[in-house]
Amino acid sequence: MxxxxxxxxxxTFALSIAGLILIFPANLMPLVGIKMLGGDKDGTLWxxxxxxxxxxxxxxxxxxxxxxxxxxxxNIILSLLISAHLYFNKPNxxxxxxxxxxxxxxxxxxxxxxMLGIIVAxxxxxxxxxxxxxxxxxxxxxxxIITGMLATSLDKTLFWQKIGQLRK
Amino acid sequence: xxxxxxxxxxxxxxxxDCGCLSRKSEQNRLCPLCEGQLHPRLSNSLQRTAALLLxxxxxxxxxxxxxxxxxxxxxxxxxxxxxxxxxxxINSGMVPIALLVLIASILVPLLKLLGxxxxxxxxxxxxxxxxxxWTIMYRIIAFVxxxxxxxxFMISILVSLVDMGGVAQVIAxxxxxxxxxxVVLTMFAAKNFDPRLIWDNQY
Numbered sequence: 001m002x003x004x005x006x007x008x009x010x011x012t013f014a015l016s017i018a019g020l021i022l023i024f025p026a027n028l029m030p031l032v033g034i035k036m037l038g039g040d041k042d043g044t045l046w047x048x049x050x051x052x053x054x055x056x057x058x059x060x061x062x063x064x065x066x067x068x069x070x071x072x073x074x075n076i077i078l079s080l081l082i083s084a085h086l087y088f089n090k091p092n093x094x095x096x097x098x099x100x101x102x103x104x105x106x107x108x109x110x111x112x113x114x115m116l117g118i119i120v121a122x123x124x125x126x127x128x129x130x131x132x133x134x135x136x137x138x139x140x141x142x143x144x145i146i147t148g149m150l151a152t153s154l155d156k157t158l159f160w161q162k163i164g165q166l167r168k
Numbered sequence: 169x170x171x172x173x174x175x176x177x178x179x180x181x182x183x184x185d186c187g188c189l190s191r192k193s194e195q196n197r198l199c200p201l202c203e204g205q206l207h208p209r210l211s212n213s214l215q216r217t218a219a220l221l222l223x224x225x226x227x228x229x230x231x232x233x234x235x236x237x238x239x240x241x242x243x244x245x246x247x248x249x250x251x252x253x254x255x256x257x258i259n260s261g262m263v264p265i266a267l268l269v270l271i272a273s274i275l276v277p278l279l280k281l282l283g284x285x286x287x288x289x290x291x292x293x294x295x296x297x298x299x300x301x302w303t304i305m306y307r308i309i310a311f312v313x314x315x316x317x318x319x320x321f322m323i324s325i326l327v328s329l330v331d332m333g334g335v336a337q338v339i340a341x342x343x344x345x346x347x348x349x350x351v352v353l354t355m356f357a358a359k360n361f362d363p364r365l366i367w368d369n370q371y
Contacts, residue, residue, distance in 0.1 A: 034329050041329055048324035051331065057340050060348045064324045067317065096202040100185045107355070110314050110321075116268070117321025123265045124257070124322075125329065128336075160186040164201045 008155035009086045009162070015150045016080035022143040023073055029136030032122060034129045044136060045069055045114075071109040072147065078102040079150055082159065091166040099163060103156070111144050181206050210362040214288060220357035221284050224350050228281060231346035232274075237323055239330075240337040247341065250274060250319065272318040273347070280316075280354045283309050284361065291365045299366050306363045313358055316351045320344065 030042035045068055052061035078098050085092050122131055180189045188201035199206050235247030248256065250273050257266035283305055289295075290302055323340050330338040 043329045047328040051328035113317045114321045121322045121325040
């Protein structure tokens with residue numbers, strides 16, 4: 001059971017804009033780097049996918065790409081689109097489709113699990129090499145908090161009601 | 169008003185997507201609010217869940233037997249299975265992290281496979297008791313599933329970071345694909361199971 005949330009549309013709108021801004025540094029800037037035996041290496045979300053691809057693990061690479069890059073991005077874009085339409089009271093015939101996609105995709109965006117993966121990987125590496133944390137990691141953590149808040153601020157019942165009203 | 173009757177028994181269908189209740193009738197196949205397809209229950213829920221679960225069960229075996237990654241140090245390769253990785257963590261004194269990995273990549277998939285299997289048996293043989301407890305179990309299974317991806321993400325990070333040619337290198341192994349498939353298949357299985365089936369045929 002859910003209780004109605006305050007200013008759901010406004011909050012979702014604001015948070016999804018913040019998320020859209022943060023997702024770029026979180027994806028493009030290095031998350032963690034290591035210094036090992038004189039070598040230097042930086043890791044981003046994307047480089048993990050590429051490395052898996054190069055080792056012919058197509059399935060795993062695609063899965064990691066979807067759940068750590070594509071679905072979080074789509075999640076934020078869809079939230080932004082829907083809340084913007086509802087905020088400005090603009091009817092759009094795709095609203096119901098977008099809302100349905102958003103609900104189905106929710107489960108497959110796994111940023112928080114990825115964060116845990118980063119922690120475990122760092123612990124494993126800490127004994128044998130020198131770790132340094134990049135700016136991307138801070139952006140990533142901020143993005144994590146934003147998407148968490150996004151999930152709690154989005155009131156599905158209210159959104160569907162609004163979508164129904166706009167159609168009429 | 170009989171409050172114990174389900175919505176379906178009273179002639180209502182609830183939309184899966186938007187939650188709108190509408191009267192059950194032959195003509196109305198689309199939800200009046202969101203225009204999604206209406207089904208009284210998820211179609212072929214038991215068959216689909218059983219099929220996905222069986223394939224996940226088969227893949228669970230190679231996922232645990234084959235090495236999930238090979239760590240090469242100074243030219244010497246050392247394959248690690250999932251359990252091997254946990255033992256290595258314990259040996260280096262990282263017990264809490266080892267526990268975390270143990271829960272996420274061994275206990276959770278195993279409990280999911282067994283739990284969903286039991287839920288299927290429950291609905292098929294109509295065990296009438298403790299419907300509430302079974303529903304809680306379903307919710308836990310559905311919630312906890314995505315956390316098994318932890319191991320896959322960790323490997324993706326390690327593979328990209330530790331890549332110094334022959335000196336130090338991590339290569340992902342065949343078990344990674346199998347394990348990823350187990351996680352995805354069990355997530356689909358949980359999604360296809362309709363927990364309202366537990367409550368049907370109850371009085």
